[in-house]
Amino acid sequence: MTAIRIGNGYDIHRLVPERPLILGGIKIDHSLGLLGHSDADVLTHAIMDAMLGALSLGDIGHYFPPTDPQWAGADSLKLLEQVDQLIQARGWQIGNIDSVIVAERPKLKPHIAAMRDRLATVLKLQPDQVGVKATTNEKLDATGREEGIAAYAVVLLVQS
Numbered sequence: 001m002t003a004i005r006i007g008n009g010y011d012i013h014r015l016v017p018e019r020p021l022i023l024g025g026i027k028i029d030h031s032l033g034l035l036g037h038s039d040a041d042v043l044t045h046a047i048m049d050a051m052l053g054a055l056s057l058g059d060i061g062h063y064f065p066p067t068d069p070q071w072a073g074a075d076s077l078k079l080l081e082q083v084d085q086l087i088q089a090r091g092w093q094i095g096n097i098d099s100v101i102v103a104e105r106p107k108l109k110p111h112i113a114a115m116r117d118r119l120a121t122v123l124k125l126q127p128d129q130v131g132v133k134a135t136t137n138e139k140l141d142a143t144g145r146e147e148g149i150a151a152y153a154v155v156l157l158v159q160s
């Protein structure tokens with residue numbers, strides 16, 4: 001039996017004025033940003049939860065509790081590095097990631113390559129191991145009304 005594991009992750013953050021919009025570690029120019037204890041990088045959070053889920057290690061709230069002041073305004077890419085170290089310490093590495101961001105606005109297509117490259121650099125992967133896609137929610141529900149941005153991710157782990 002080939003040693004592989006799969007995990008999935010989901011996250012959503014509220015869109016509010018006077019917050020930066022950071023997705024996949026990339027700051028995107030927009031009138032609204034995501035509210036959260038950390039930098040609220042919803043895509044990176046979904047990816048971390050997928051990595052943890054693949055090894056049944058719980059979720060990011062367990063490792064980086066929103067009640068802990070040390071994670072206030074935290075750069076989610078730093079948290080991603082820590083989760084990657086956790087995975088590696090247990091003898092696993094990422095085979096590939098695929099993800100979807102659900103956002104009505106702004107248009108994310110021009111930023112996809114930058115997000116993919118940033119995540120790949122932090123995780124020491126090739127860009128083609130990191131799938132980042134974006135879709136609107138056809139104006140339906142909270143993401144469609146621009147009340148928030150959501151992200152879904154799946155991660156395949158292989159034994160190192």
Ligand code: MG
Nearest residue numbers: 011012042045
């Ligand atoms: Mg989150």
